[in-house]
Amino acid sequence: MGKEIKRRNTKQRKAILEELKKLKTHPTSYTLFRILKRKFPKISLGTIYRNLNILKEEGKILELTGGKYGCHYDGCTEQHYHFFCIGCNNVFDLEIPVFKGLDKKVSKKGGIEVKYHRLDFYGYCQNCKKKGGDSYG
Amino acid sequence: MGKEIKRRNTKQRKAILEELKKLKTHPTSYTLFRILKRKFPKISLGTIYRNLNILKEEGKILELTGGKYGCHYDGCTEQHYHFFCIGCNNVFDLEIPVFKGLDKKVSKKGGIEVKYHRLDFYGYCQNCKKKGGDSYG
C-alpha cells in the first residue's frame, strides 16, 4: 500500500546475505559483524542490523530467537527445524521431516489463526558431547 | 559441588511466582514489573530480574524466548507448547499432545544429545483475528 522503497543492491548487503547462505553455524548479528569486518573494515553494526531487518522483511533470511540476547540468523528460508547447542552456542539445521498440516490442525482446535510454527531442539552437539560428558547436566 | 545458597522466601519472590502461576498470558519481565508495582510500589526491575533468574534456576518457572526483546515467563513447568500472538504479543498455552520420544529419535539420527525441545506456534489469537481480519497478512 504505502510508499514502495526502491532497494539498492549494495556490496555490504550482498556480502551479508552471501555469508549467511554459506555458513552452517547460523551466526548472531555481532558474529556477522566481526566476519564482515574482514572484508569491510569500516562496516558498522548499524549497517548489519539495518540489512538484517531488510533481508528479513524481504523474506530472504530467517531470524531465530534462540537465546536471551542476540538472535541467530539463517540464510535458508525453506521450512526446517533447528538444534541449539547449549555448550558452544552454535545452531545447526536438522534434517528431519517437517510436520505439514500441523498449523491447520492447531488453528482449528484452538480457534486461532496459526501462520507458522517453529520447532527447536536444545542439547549438546557432537563436539560438546565428546568434550563435556555428562558433567554438563 | 560448590556453595549451596540458603534461599529465603521473601514476599516479593512469593508474589512473583504467584502472579506467574495465575496469569494465562505469560508476561515479560517488564509487564511483571508493572503488575508487581501495584502491590509493592517500591519494587525495582532488578528485583524482578534477580527473582526470575532464581525461580528459573530452581525449575519453578519457564523462560520463553519468543521475541527479540524481552523473554516471556510461564509459571507452569509441565512440558507443553505455546502460541505467540503476533497481533497483541500475548502468549498462550496450547492443549495439544506433547511429542514424546521425539528428542531421542532426533538424538540418534543427528549424533547429538537432545535434552528438550520447544514447539512454538505464531499467528493471530481469537481476539486479534476478529479485529484485524486478513489485513494483517
Add this chain to the structure above:
DNA sequence: TTAATTGCAAAACTTTTGCAACGCT
C-alpha cells in the same frame, strides 16, 4: 542526478551488578 545506504555517534531498551539498608530465619 537523486534517493537509498553507509559509517559514525548518540539514544533507546533490556538485563546485570555494586552497595548500603533491610528483613527472613
Add this chain to the structure above:
DNA sequence: AGCGTTGCAAAAGTTTTGCAATTAA
C-alpha cells in the same frame, strides 16, 4: 546475629536512529 535480599543507581549488552557523506541506479 548472620547473611540473603531489596531498592537504587550505574554499568553492560543489544538494537535503533539521526545525520552528513557516499554511492548505486
